[in-house]
Amino acid sequence: MKILRITGCLLLCWSVAFCDVSLIGKWLFRTGDDSSWANPDLNDSLWDGILIPSYWEAQGYKNYDGFGWYRYHFSLDSATCQVDSVALILGKIDDVDETFLNGEKVGTNGSFPPDYVTGRDKIRKYIIPGRLLHRENVLAVRVFDSGKDGGVYRGPLKILIPEKKSEPKVKKPKINSNWFQIPFTNGISTANYDVQNCVFNNFYPHVYRRFDEKTPTKKVISSARAILFRGEDEIQLKSLTSSDAGYIENTGIVKHELVGENYKLTQYAFCPFSVDKPVWIFFIVLEGKDIENLSLNFEVNTQNLQVNIGKWAYQANGTKWLTALVSFDSDEHTDGYTFLTKFKNEHPGFSALFEEIDWWKKWHRATILPNDITANEKRLYYQSLCLIKMSQCREEFPARGQIVSSLPPSNLNFTWVRDQAYSTSALLKAGHSEEALAALQFIMNGRCGKYKRYNWQGNPTGVGQDYAVSVFRYLGNGVEESEQTDNGVIVETEGLGLTLWNLRQYVEKTEDIKFLNYYWRKISNQIADVLKNSIDETGLIRSDIGPWGRESDKKHYLYSSACAYNGLVSASFMARFLNDQKRIVGYEDAANALRINIDKNLVDVEENSLKGNLEDKNPFIYMDASSVEALNWIYTSQDNITKGTLAAYDKYLAMKSSQRGYRRTPSNKQEWLFGDLRILAALQRNPNSSRLHEVRKWIVGQSLNNYGLIPQYYDENHAEYQGVVPRIGLGSGAFILSFWSD
Structure with a gap:
């Protein structure tokens, strides 16, 4: 297994007494007990990966009680290695721990058998002398669980490093040019x-x-x-x-x-x-x-x-x-x-x-501008539209109309359904219905069905019926394709709901009944009905390996169910346009049932927040910025769950500077621009929000300093462009949509 590393302490710290190195994320884990596992030179390449904070029972070690060891590799810069001491915060551990840094014991809580005493409810805080700090370090944590759940189950999890007085304090993130x-x-x-x-x-x-x-x-x-x-x-x-x-x-x-x-x-x-x-x-x-x-x-x-x-x-x-x-x-x-x-x-x-x-x-x-837009916001708004226009294929059928997700030098200039959906919505909001129609015709005339039924590891699976929207992305000729991961073929359902959203927006804006009549059988039978049939016994959209990452087991993601709710409401709207009474009722009932089950299964009452998925219970794991689409499409700005979820984003996902935006999940280090922009869309319903104006000003300034391009990520420390650049639908399109309510 690949050794996981982080790079420590920023030389320019924020205006607090400490700068910190987060320890949330993937560690290495092994059951059993062996004192040699504290050795920093131990070969742990075959150890399992495990996410913390979370009970180990939730990650494949069901009903396991006894000893387990965690290991974590991280790097520090030379200046940090010269401090007198640092504080190690390991949160809460069920039940007993003994912690080592580079082979040296630095603390313990509770008592191991035979004189067992639990330390379950205590936050671990250990002071580590500077002499133990190296450029390359290994934390090893020996844990004993007496019964029920066990492991490092709750934060905070970080290393606090004293700020040097001679180092300048940075109150605001620096807008810079770093993409060329x-x-x-x-x-x-x-x-x-x-x-x-x-x-x-x-x-x-x-x-x-x-x-x-x-x-x-x-x-x-x-x-x-x-x-x-x-x-x-x-x-x-x-x-x-x-x-x-x-x-x-x-x-x-x-x-x-x-x-x-x-x-x-x-x-x-x-x-x-x-x-x-x-x-x-x-x-x-x-x-x-x-x-x-x-x-x-x-x-x-x-x-x-x-x-x-x-x-x-x-x-x-x-x-x-x-x-x-x-x-x-x-x-x-x-x-x-x-x-x-x-x-x-x-x-x-x-x-x-x-x-x-x-x-x-x-x-x-033809371009429509939102009200009260500043001069710089207007510049980026126009440039974002230009990038979407440049990214739409103008060749003849079958390629015509598709909108790729990025442009060279990125190698991800494929047409993902999700990315194109946000571009199409942005075109409609900004007044360019002709381009939106071409994008929708590309989808409606595409060739899908490869994953209707197939075998995975000897088991039959698949969409289960004829469908008209790719489960992943399209090739240039309009044929769908997907990818295979260790967890199976990627089969995503959110594209069905997003396409219905686009279709409804187009019909609502243009009143193009001829278009709707022509495609209604395909829209209803092979998109909306497929979406309705994708709701499983939980009352949510069936589990998949996730719309953003490819590393996890299948889960019931809120983003997928939010897209489905929006899609079913949109399908009901279009059915009403055509007076299709049976489908009006069927799609409305399905959307209402889905809403009820989202309330029932995907709300953390203790946090008063939406959960990113059904399976995870810990907010340090389930919190996901993409769940904001439920706020944009299901809940109102006055709902308590909206206020609570936005507060939870600030608590678990916000970057260090108040002017910057959000990570996708607590374990991610980078700022995720799509999440930022969709959260801005939710905040737009409260135009007096200071957070709305701070984050928007930050993104606009950074983008204009980099030719109007919006990336997939900003890096944690200096907001350098990372990931896919430029991001079209999930960048330029999402920026335009951040000014409009749906």
């Missing part, structure tokens, strides 16, 4: 610009990752770049001063200004929406007093070939221009041809640039 890849596309061809190295990369002729199982989208150009010369000597563009980089506002056009001595070089790059094939346009402008001896070139590198257009530029009135157009043509007999076109005696770059800017202006005429 800017994608651009026209829904067909894609590429990205590396701001730091002034190079264009990742040229693909399709916006999706794979057309079918056997046909990946091949990279047609490895890289391309503008080249600047003074005489015969090349001037490295990255040696110039970067004065401005990003998109031209409200467009998908990349712009980068570089300043040298007495001159400025500006690069523009875009894939034109006026062209329905893979095309990339580059327009380089050189201006200033000292450009007479400067010349330009443009170079394209493929896998087997390097091509450039020669040193030259069109010149007039103290300005030099270079325009290059790269296009890609393919047919069924070849892998395609890449063409590089130069314009030597004319300068069409200006006209092409202005035409593209004008195209975006015309497209935004």
Whole structure:
């Protein structure tokens, strides 16, 4: 088993007396008792993984009483190793513990047999002398349980490290630029610009990752770049001063200004929406007093070939221009041809640039803005819309309309049902019904059914009936696909409810009865009925391996049931539109029963909070930011459960700084942007909430400092972009939706 490690103490601590290292999460575990298990050099690679805080009975050790050992590997920086002492907080342990750090005993609570005395209700607090701290450390905790539940069952769980007086206090998180890849596309061809190295990369002729199982989208150009010369000597563009980089506002056009001595070089790059094939346009402008001896070139590198257009530029009135157009043509007999076109005696770059800017202006005429939006929020709102538009495939059927979840350099440019659903909803809220219709038609015309029935480890399983929405994601040709994990094939149900939500929103906004009539049999029989039949004996949507992680056993997740409730209510609305009385009643009854069972099974009365799943009992484990969709779709802002759940998010999921957002679960370290944005949607119903404005301001500032891109995660310490970047539906789409109620 992989050894789990954490990196300790921040050098810039928050304004409290201590900074801490969280110990919540996965540890290593073994039943039995052996004093050698305290040895830091012990090979524990075959030990089981276990989550704490939680009783061990809840994690596969049912009815086990006796001895068990926990081990945890973690790292500290050199400054922390020099402190006089740290405080180890191990929460509550059932019943007796003996704790070791790097082989040295640091504390005990209760007494082991034969003179057994329980220490179950005591919070373990042990002071560890600095001499025991190393860069690499191992905690070992010997535990004895006399009966019933046992183990490290409740927090707090952390190491408290004294703050050095000489270290500056940071009251607010720092907004910074730490992402340097800017994608651009026209829904067909894609590429990205590396701001730091002034190079264009990742040229693909399709916006999706794979057309079918056997046909990946091949990279047609490895890289391309503008080249600047003074005489015969090349001037490295990255040696110039970067004065401005990003998109031209409200467009998908990349712009980068570089300043040298007495001159400025500006690069523009875009894939034109006026062209329905893979095309990339580059327009380089050189201006200033000292450009007479400067010349330009443009170079394209493929896998087997390097091509450039020669040193030259069109010149007039103290300005030099270079325009290059790269296009890609393919047919069924070849892998395609890449063409590089130069314009030597004319300068069409200006006209092409202005035409593209004008195209975006015309497209935004339909855009609807929310009330009371600030200038910076408006900038990010528009840019988020542009990213969704760029991520929607414009090719002919069957690929047309799908919205990928990310863009290169990310390799997750597949069409996940969940991600597309939030993009589609955002398009509808923002006034772009035509694009939303194309996305819905892609879903409704897709080819599904592969997982209707299949065998897993000798047991029959599957959806159980014909269905019309992929259980996971789509390939470029509209065929569903899934992945297999140790716990089985991924079969998710939330896509059914989310698709019904989108369909209802579209019909409600456009009153397109013709569309609804055409697809109603498929919508009712193969989406809504399938969703209703996915409710199991618990009264909740059946268990699965989870919509976000792939590491756990099957559980009944609140997110899945919240999506189902929203979907069934939406199906009832559409049935009422068509006066389908039988289905109006059937879907309403199913939604009401689901709501009752969510209240019954997924509320922690002691915490006055919603639970993320049915199976886990400990808030340090079940708390999940995705459960906020129940607040957005089921409960009102005045319900006690809404207030209690939001308070629980602040208690268990909030990042250290009050200006930052939330983790997905207590054991996660990173800030989860989708969770932040959907919690903002819940807070939006109370517009006077200080938390609403703090977190939104934080996300807007961070995103605008990184070209309007929203990532999957911010890292714990410095909010560096991590995970999938950019996140389209669960980032850009969720940001737009954070201003609207459903």
